[in-house]
Amino acid sequence: MLQGKIALVTGGTSGIGQTTALAIARAGAKVGITGRRAEEGHETVRMIEAAGGEALFIQGDVSREADVERMVGETAARFGRLDVAFNNAGIGAAGGLLADMDADTFDDMFNINVRGVFLSMKHEIRQFLKQGTGGAIVNCSSIQAHVTIAGSGHYPATKHAVEGYTKMAALEYAAQGIRVNAVSPGVIAEGRLGANPLPEEFQKMLRDLHPLGRFGSAQDVADSVIFLMSDKASFITGSSLVVDGGYMAR
Template sequence: MTDLTGKVALVTGGASGIGRASALALAQAGAAVAIADLSPENGEAVVKEIEAAGGRAIFIATDATDEAQVAHMVERTVAELGDLNIAFNNVGRGEVGATIVTTTSEKWDWILATSLKSTWLSMKYEIPVMQQAGGGCIVNMASTAGISPQIAGSPAYSAAKAGVVQLTRFAAKAHAADNIRVNSVAPGLTSTPMVEAWFTEEMKYEVYSKDQFTHRLTRPEEVAAAVVFLASPGASMITGVNIPVCGGLP
């Protein structure tokens, strides 16, 4: 039920962290994968990993907040891999420890662009291709910060990820008749390079020790497993939902 042989998947922010884990997992399930990211070095490294395992992948240098680059990203995916059946819109950035008062206008705009605008832009160009093909599946990257206040989050990031959840539901309803399913995943604090760089051990412990049932960080591969499931035939009746992957964090 998770066989994606013959499918083409696009992963934005696919060069590291959850994006990398998801690109590898989608390829392992049989999909050809386009990896879009700002880092050519890391993106090409993921391509080599997929190819070494017998899969097919390409890298596309992309700023997912730039409309022209997003349009090119989708065009090149179809041109080089032949189709677009699955999209994981994973790009997003946050800020640690900011408050309503300390957040600057510049940082607010940057976080909303990277975490929300990028998701809208990606769907803007992915959906027409999927409509023409008779259907597809989109998974958007939300966060538990978008559904519950997070001690280590920021107002801009929380607002952006809440927006992703609602944008996902809007798109799912609007395009159900096109046979396009749209869902989102909401990880808790995950052991990605960005989290390891930004969070001290004390901060990480504070996030997951009090309310999270499992009392540990989420692994990128655990989020990737949810992405593959939502993209698979096994999730054929699932659309418009946000799936927390957070070990029970409320």
């Protein structure tokens, strides 16, 4: 579905990002992978190359504009252009009630989850405009951008912001052939909640919130991202594709 495309995946060193980078390569794209952890990033590249694909790792922090500009620039320089991007880099933190939360945690989460998406889109869109060939961006949101859970801390607010930036960019650059969408996963087995050694009773409670009776997988998210990047989704922009096993239909 992405044959011949050039892709960029932020936060591609583990979990959803790594699985999606591998899936994008299997779908026929060459992939620039970014992240703060060099060892994991180079391992992702090795996995792609072992499967016959081509990839590049660029170490950096999406909250730093110079790093983001370099990530986009090095991907385009290595592969000749940029066609699609998955802005996946993000962090979670322990939840809490609003009156008990601290400002330092707020700064950390908004710097990565919101500033990082803003900066990534800014420089990806600039690259698309320079090329004049359009492009497609998928931002990693969450069902907590739509229906939140009390005590979730700053996380839902960051994902609401991601949805807002997604819609705004989609409107602003549609005329230039640039599509911008989001993917909103439920609880993912390899993610922050699903992968943690939580008490079985809590795990069951979380699973029961998903009518399909299981957590999602990183591959479920990857498949959705690839669809939104592909020409199969050429009339979709400004949308958030919910990948939640029926969570929001309850």
